[in-house]
Amino acid sequence: DAKTTQPPSMDCAEGRAANLPCNHSTISGNEYVYWYRQIHSQGPQYIIHGLKNNETNEMASLIITEDRKSSTLILPHATLRDTAVYYCIVRVAGTSGTYKYIFGTGTRLKVLA
Amino acid sequence: DAGITQSPRYKITETGRQVTLMCHQTWSHSYMFWYRQDLGHGLRLIYYSAAADITDKGEVPDGYVVSRSKTENFPLTLESATRSQTSVYFCASREGPSTDEQFFGPGTRLTVL
Numbered sequence: 001d002a003k004t005t006q007p008p009s010m011d012c013a014e015g016r017a018a019n020l021p022c023n024h025s026t027i028s029g030n031e032y033v034y035w036y037r038q039i040h041s042q043g044p045q046y047i048i049h050g051l052k053n054n055e056t057n058e059m060a061s062l063i064i065t066e067d068r069k070s071s072t073l074i075l076p077h078a079t080l081r082d083t084a085v086y087y088c089i090v091r092v093a094g095t096s097g098t099y100k101y102i103f104g105t106g107t108r109l110k111v112l113a
Numbered sequence: 114d115a116g117i118t119q120s121p122r123y124k125i126t127e128t129g130r131q132v133t134l135m136c137h138q139t140w141s142h143s144y145m146f147w148y149r150q151d152l153g154h155g156l157r158l159i160y161y162s163a164a165a166d167i168t169d170k171g172e173v174p175d176g177y178v179v180s181r182s183k184t185e186n187f188p189l190t191l192e193s194a195t196r197s198q199t200s201v202y203f204c205a206s207r208e209g210p211s212t213d214e215q216f217f218g219p220g221t222r223l224t225v226l
Contacts, residue, residue, distance in 0.1 A: 043203050043217025044156070087155060091211075094161065095169045098144055098210045103155035 004088040004104035011110050018075040020107050022088030025069040033064060034089040035073045044087060078111045115139045119204050119218040127226050132191045134221050136204030144207040145187040149200040156203065162187055194225045
């Protein structure tokens with residue numbers, strides 16, 4: 001199964017863009033990249049996902065390199081409430097026609113006032 | 114209340130005892146998942162289920178048993194708890210096999226003495 005590699009921690013100034021990198025060099029052509037975040041010890045929350053093209057929603061942007069070996073999650077204007085652990089995930093095919101998530105170890109983002 | 118719930122939220126048990134963690138979702142989602150979260154490992158998939166009476170092993174299934182007699186419930190049983198099973202356990206559900214978002218419960222913190 002594909003694996004992801006993320007820096008263990010990052011700091012970002014409030015109001016600035018937070019750019020969180022992820023390496024997934026062994027990803028297969030039909031495997032999606034997902035991002036979730038976990039605030040304190042709550043359950044992870046969905047942020048965004050993509051396959052090949054860059055994606056944007058109300059929370060973030062996802063930039064995927066052309067060779068799909070890495071991606072970057074961008075929080076355009078980080079706030080203190082964005083302090084969390086961010087997980088880069090590869091969605092791989094499982095059995096029974098479903099898909100399963102392979103989590104990385106996450107990046108602990110601290111937004112500084 | 115709508116959503117996904119887990120019980121108990123906290124549990125302390127002793128080595129060798131049987132423990133069952135409950136997961137209940139109100140959306141009638143077909144797919145349900147159990148993960149464990151340990152320091153340095155992110156979230157790892159234990160078992161998942163595509164529908165009632167259909168379950169499959171994830172990355173770390175040893176020592177765990179699951180059942181799914183009803184769509185809304187997905188209990189996880191530790192038949193003979195070991196200290197290495199001390200962890201935070203998250204249940205999750207998803208509407209379809211490739212639905213974008215997976216919803217996580219609040220977690221159960223299990224300590225095995």
